[in-house]
């Protein structure tokens with residue numbers, strides 16, 4: 792039972808769906824440029840699902856790059 796719970800947490804279908812609906816950027820630099828171009832306070836973060844970068848309106852604590 793406990794193992795099942797853990798597995799479910801690691802594979803988060805909701806988060807993956809969010810990933811699929813977002814635009815992917817090859818690098819943090821590109822993601823940041825896009826955010827600047829849109830003139831919005833967007834934050835970039837590395838996606839654990841696809842390994843690419845996404846933009847979010849929420850502040851990311853460890854925005855690297």
Ligand SMILES: [Zn+2]
Pocket residue numbers: 810811838839840841842843845
């Ligand atoms: Zn992703």
